[in-house]
Amino acid sequence: ETGVTQSPTHLIKTRGQQVTLRCSSQSGHNTVSWYQQALGQGPQFIFQYYREEENGRGNFPPRFSGLQFPNYSSELNVNALELDDSALYLCASSRRDRTDTQYFGPGTRLTVL
Amino acid sequence: AQRVTQPEKLLSVFKGAPVELKCNYSYSGSPELFWYVQYSRQRLQLLLRHISRESIKGFTADLNKGETSFHLKKPFAQEEDSAMYYCALERGSGAGSYQLTFGKGTKLSVIP
Numbered sequence: 161e162t163g164v165t166q167s168p169t170h171l172i173k174t175r176g177q178q179v180t181l182r183c184s185s186q187s188g189h190n191t192v193s194w195y196q197q198a199l200g201q202g203p204q205f206i207f208q209y210y211r212e213e214e215n216g217r218g219n220f221p222p223r224f225s226g227l228q229f230p231n232y233s234s235e236l237n238v239n240a241l242e243l244d245d246s247a248l249y250l251c252a253s254s255r256r257d258r259t260d261t262q263y264f265g266p267g268t269r270l271t272v273l
Numbered sequence: 274a275q276r277v278t279q280p281e282k283l284l285s286v287f288k289g290a291p292v293e294l295k296c297n298y299s300y301s302g303s304p305e306l307f308w309y310v311q312y313s314r315q316r317l318q319l320l321l322r323h324i325s326r327e328s329i330k331g332f333t334a335d336l337n338k339g340e341t342s343f344h345l346k347k348p349f350a351q352e353e354d355s356a357m358y359y360c361a362l363e364r365g366s367g368a369g370s371y372q373l374t375f376g377k378g379t380k381l382s383v384i385p
Contacts (some may be wrong), residue, residue: 164316175371181362185311185314191371193373195373200377201378202277202279202359202361202376202377202378203317203359203373203375204375205373205374209373216371216372218372247300250317253372254371258322260323261307261319262318262319262371262373263318263319264309264317264318265316266316267316
């Protein structure tokens with residue numbers, strides 16, 4: 161069974177730029193959630209994707225957007241980067257079943273200068 | 274809106290001593306509660322969830338709806354328990370998404 165993978169591991173961008181982060185879900189999982197973890201904080205829910213559509217969103221502005229592909233992998237896009245976007249971005253995959261658990265990837269560390 | 278509070282940022286205990294990591298929540302519905310753990314240089318992973326009522330690595334947690342708490346306990350701490358622990362609450366939104374709300378985490382340090 162292949163676990164959740166994310167790429168890249170680290171990324172440095174400048175303010176105003178755009179970034180795309182990628183996530184491959186665990187085998188057998190059809191739902192992907194994205195979380196932002198700022199330094200010293202717990203992960204914060206950004207949004208979830210199921211059947212290639214956004215299915216639930218946290219308190220994040222529209223410049224945070226995503227995609228899910230037919231193979232259930234996913235992308236997180238952030239436009240017009242701000243300094244406060246510097247964080248660890250976590251992807252979690254699960255089955256479409258509330259009794260299932262969300263399995264997390266290792267994260268992408270984004271630094272905005 | 275739901276909220277998860279972990280009052281201790283850092284908890285230090287001696288090896289063999291009991292451990293209790295506190296978690297309180299606020300949520301108007303019926304919560305699904307979890308403890309996640311992150312060991313050094315590893316990814317976030319599920320430790321236990323209240324619905325399964327399991328004991329994992331000697332840890333247990335009981336949901337107390339009256340006190341809105343889900344404290345994590347272990348009778349005898351081991352050095353390998355040193356890690357970051359996050360309490361999380363899962364709710365289903367109207368659209369059917371199951372999003373986790375996390376506390377800020379407690380760093381457990383077990384002193385040899």
